[in-house]
Amino acid sequence: MTAARLDKQKTIDLRKKHIGPSCKVFFSHDPIKIVQAQGQYMYDEKNDRYLDCINNVAHVGHCHPEVVKAGAKQMELLNTNSRFLHDNLVQYAQRLQATLPEKLSVCYFVNSGSEANDLALRLARQYTGHKDIITLENAYHGHISSLIEISPYKFHQLTDTEQSPHVHVALSPDTYRGKYREDHPDPAAAYADNVREIIEKVDDKGNKIAAFIAESLQSCGGQVIPPPGYFQKVAEHVRNAGGVFIADEVQVGFGRVGTHFWAFQLQGEDFVPDIVTMGKPIGNGHPMSCVITTKEIAEAFMSSGMDYFNTFGGNPVSCAIGQAVLDVIKKENLQANALAVGSYLSHLLEEQKEKHPLVGDVRGRGLFVGVELVRDRVKRTPTPWEFNFVLKLYQCRLKEERILLSADGPHRNVLKFKPPMCFSRQDADLAVQKIDQILTGIHVNRENKSDMS
């Protein structure tokens, strides 16, 4: 039964009545009603086309026909739980494993990045027998209780924050705005030393580190790219303390960074995490995710005696969809496209930096790019959140231009590019051209009215 399309205001009214208000819509003063999407384009109820620069879930492109077909075909045949044997499950696991260093060989299929990170913490705690977790400033690892605890991006939103005594926040390895910057002789070692110091303090209190967890590149935290070698040094400190290293690839995995399939590989060939979590892009929007770890950790987890069963995780439909996503990435050379178009986009944005003093920093790897806006380039003062500048910029102006872009980071002043991987040079041209127009307008305005004061 397909209902007739609702009038937009009716959709808004019903949403107000029946949908939890804690989930904010984009452009809340004038939200968009999207009814269709294809590739990197989304269409509203008037058939107006939007260029999607933000949707890292629709990884191989919205509604990719091969992914849709694989899902539909398997849905017709069988969709059941993993207590039965099924080829899709084991073949998909085998293929995912093949993208990773050999020792990461055991998969747990779950339904969301949050479920994956929660399970990663359980694996780490069971394997090490320790309880404490080290996380990074501004980190976001998910929306369930155990992850809000380790997500400063979330728990700092609470007025009555009660930080868990078993969670410790390390400095964000941000070489643009952090404590150790690009002019530091060895920021990787300096930031890793901060982790070591935390471990020592935890130890002094008689506690023990179960895991260090980090997004391989921080996304909500402001598109932060840790200096190469940082993960290796952190892993050394953490392992010396009996803990494990969890790389959260939920936002940045599956070829997005262009040069590598996994973002943690940017750190160097010699770095291998103990646990990797995956999510968002894995099923191109289908609710699924995965945790991959070593045989030793998997066996320790089993030896607890507690069965782990996930009703939907690893069902034949999810695994068929996951395989189709891997097929399309390969067939359409999307990792290479991310590298080429991402480099081109970064180049265009660097030109914007030359032109507009507002652009303080452009940083990216492949199709994961951040543009940090500042009031003052020398002091790196973020554009003021209070002023709603960035919000206005992307919410009103870019949306009017039918470009979907968002801002994030602790100061909400980092424009985030993380488009579907089929994003083209023409798309990059269009997006940057619109940004240029807007920044030029702001510049003129500023000269005249100094409205950035």
Add this chain to the structure above:
Amino acid sequence: MTAARLDKQKTIDLRKKHIGPSCKVFFSHDPIKIVQAQGQYMYDEKNDRYLDCINNVAHVGHCHPEVVKAGAKQMELLNTNSRFLHDNLVQYAQRLQATLPEKLSVCYFVNSGSEANDLALRLARQYTGHKDIITLENAYHGHISSLIEISPYKFHQLTDTEQSPHVHVALSPDTYRGKYREDHPDPAAAYADNVREIIEKVDDKGNKIAAFIAESLQSCGGQVIPPPGYFQKVAEHVRNAGGVFIADEVQVGFGRVGTHFWAFQLQGEDFVPDIVTMGKPIGNGHPMSCVITTKEIAEAFMSSGMDYFNTFGGNPVSCAIGQAVLDVIKKENLQANALAVGSYLSHLLEEQKEKHPLVGDVRGRGLFVGVELVRDRVKRTPTPWEFNFVLKLYQCRLKEERILLSADGPHRNVLKFKPPMCFSRQDADLAVQKIDQILTGIHVNRENKSDMS
């Protein structure tokens, strides 16, 4: 790319290598490889047909064509997150709401029963400002950290159980095996008094109750049907203490109990929970779930200042599938079928009870039926788990007969029927006929060899 079907042994070998061993396959000594399913039947790689008596996820029948079609159609059109307006989201919420008492009006769409129950706890804690949770003996509410804490079914599996000081376990309202039985003048009040006593003890320690959580009918706990009026009395005690009542309908909702759409409604028209969680059957196998609560609780949750965003939750595909499930339940009168066939099945099983001393109790509502096996009817001694009797019974014998049935409960001696809702009288006849043959065989055996000793 569809790979050729693997040899069964190869599937087993790959599973051993790449799939977390904590998830046990059914019939681990000789697991089944299911390749196709339709309605209440599953087919293995040799095309042998199994009657599925256990899959409460494939609610309207495996691979129901209307559900498949709705999912495929929407996958082609749009699958994105709920930061955009979409009719499927609000219309589905409106339809779910219409199945519930009016005050339960605000929906949060998430990806699994576990995510739903975790969010329910967060809602309760934020609304009440309290922390403590009361749960039932043998309860199972999910596999993520916060839920293992409130699931005695799970945390009792751990050797080094460390029960949270904020979690309190109340007596299971089991009138067959519990403290107050069918001969008690008012078991509902007696079991509710136990909850009241817990609240008083918590209060004495200076703590406060955020919520009482219970499956509307305990499933893993042994198909337990609480006496009518119990929930009302518990809710009164809990609300008097400033807490809320969470009804977990993940296993038993969506018409399964026959007389009502929701199992909590069996308690009486005057009972309304504050929060209801849904899962398994909601999408007929598609990974999705929902939490529904009152406007007051939703507003309190929002007022914390923390945004709640779920990447996949409430996407247009999930909502299309959810709506198709509601359509099919209605169109095919599946709730009425659950009542009619469930009653017939219970009647057949009652006949088995007359015939076989091993059958201690038959209890059920609609197509949610438990058969409790005992060594001694008067003492109600469970058939011994150590002896692997029940396990052998259903694992070997019923499986050989191509009937999929499972056993659960704290003594693993309760056979659980929770088949797809299209289960027919003929299916009931077949399943019970096979059980009869097996029980007869055991009886004869027992007379001869007393192998139940």
